Each structure stands twice: as structure tokens, then as C-alpha cells.
Amino acid sequence: MDNFKNHYTVSIYTENNIGLLNRISAIFQRRHINIESLNTSASEIDGVSRFTILVIMTEDQIKKIVGQIEKQVEVIKAFYHRDEDTIYQESCLFKIKSDLLFEERQIQNIIKDSNSNIVTVNKEFFVLEKSGRRNEIDQLYKDLSVFGIMQFTRSGRIAVTKDEMKISLMLAAFNH
Known part of the structure; x- marks a missing residue:
């Protein structure tokens, strides 16, 4: 696996529930990973919110983090992307x-x-x-x-x- 640190954009589609932001940020905090930027907004799907999080980490780490995020009940799906895969x-x-x-x-x-x-x-x-x-x-x-x-x-x-x-x-x- 890749142990080189990259910028990753994490897209998380969720129900809009109180406390979810704290639980998601705690997943990064427990692993001592700094969130470079965070945006929450409506998504292209009515009634579904989207978190867009920028982090710097290895691909091994991001895969584990996305897996942990998806275990949250309100999370519908989480994805990660390299800079070259996003606008x-x-x-x-x-x-x-x-x-x-x-x-x-x-x-x-x-x-x-x-x-x-x-x-x-x-x-x-x-x-x-x-x-x-x-x-x-x-x-x-x-x-x-x-x-x-x-x-x-x-x-x-x-x-x-x-x-x-x-x-x-x-x-x-x-x-x-």
C-alpha cells in the first residue's frame, strides 16, 4: 500500500442530524489527523447533506477513516478522492x-x-x-x-x- 502522504478530499453523504459533525471529527482526532478544511452543505439529492473534508494522509489511513465514517448510522456513503480526480x-x-x-x-x-x-x-x-x-x-x-x-x-x-x-x-x- 501507499505510505506517501497526499491531499484527499473526503465526500460524505449523510442524513442531517445533530451531533454527527462531532462524531466525524472525532474519528480524525483519535488518529491525530488534522482536518485542513471542512464544508457542509446540501447535496444534489433532496434531503441529503454533504460534508467535504480536506486532509493530508496516506491512502492506507484514508481507507480506514472512510470505513470508520461509514459505520456512523446517519452516513449514507463516504468517498475519498485525490486532487487530480476532483475540480x-x-x-x-x-x-x-x-x-x-x-x-x-x-x-x-x-x-x-x-x-x-x-x-x-x-x-x-x-x-x-x-x-x-x-x-x-x-x-x-x-x-x-x-x-x-x-x-x-x-x-x-x-x-x-x-x-x-x-x-x-x-x-x-x-x-x-
Whole structure:
């Protein structure tokens, strides 16, 4: 088996129940595995939630973790994917003093070059939004931090697989 550590995106389809997030995160915690990012949302299936978790571990470890996750009663199915098997993004927001937008030509160039968008502008601040890969967001953070960032937040990874996931077919068979 592969003992090399990789980024893995874990997709977990679940019923929406209280306490499940704690139990899933405890599975990683017991193995001393850090969750790099976490996103929960509705899925493509009505009434089914989806957790998208980014971790760095070996394939042996991820297989065991996914097996443990699937033992949770509310979990319908869990999958893991390598980066090359997914299309993924993160989003972030930067809050920056407004006077910099008008006085610093370099900020305007950074905004243009990074393909980020101005969400709002007022007298005190403007808010910049960027969606992209983690390294693009990290670079934008580095470029803007020179000017001072009032607030910053980023989302967890969101991802879809390049290949079709058979979850809908599995649920249809399960419901019959």
C-alpha cells in the first residue's frame, strides 16, 4: 500500500442530524489527523447533506477513516478522492481600508491580476472576494497583507469529482 502522504478530499453523504459533525471529527482526532478544511452543505439529492473534508494522509489511513465514517448510522456513503480526480475551489473575503483602493494603484493591479471581485465599497472599507485554488488565495493574502488587511475569512474546500459519482443510483436502489 501507499505510505506517501497526499491531499484527499473526503465526500460524505449523510442524513442531517445533530451531533454527527462531532462524531466525524472525532474519528480524525483519535488518529491525530488534522482536518485542513471542512464544508457542509446540501447535496444534489433532496434531503441529503454533504460534508467535504480536506486532509493530508496516506491512502492506507484514508481507507480506514472512510470505513470508520461509514459505520456512523446517519452516513449514507463516504468517498475519498485525490486532487487530480476532483475540480475544487475555495472562496475568501478580504476587508481593506477604502482609501487604499483610491490611493494605491498597486492594489488596483493586484485586484485585476488576481481575478478577484469588489463586493462592496463604502467610506471606511471595501470588501474583496476571490474564488480559486488555495495557492491563489494564499498569494493574494500575501500581496494584500503589505497594505493591511482589516478582516479575512476563507471557506473550506468545495469539490466535485471529474468522474460520475454513483450516489444517486445507490440511493435509488436503496429506496426500492
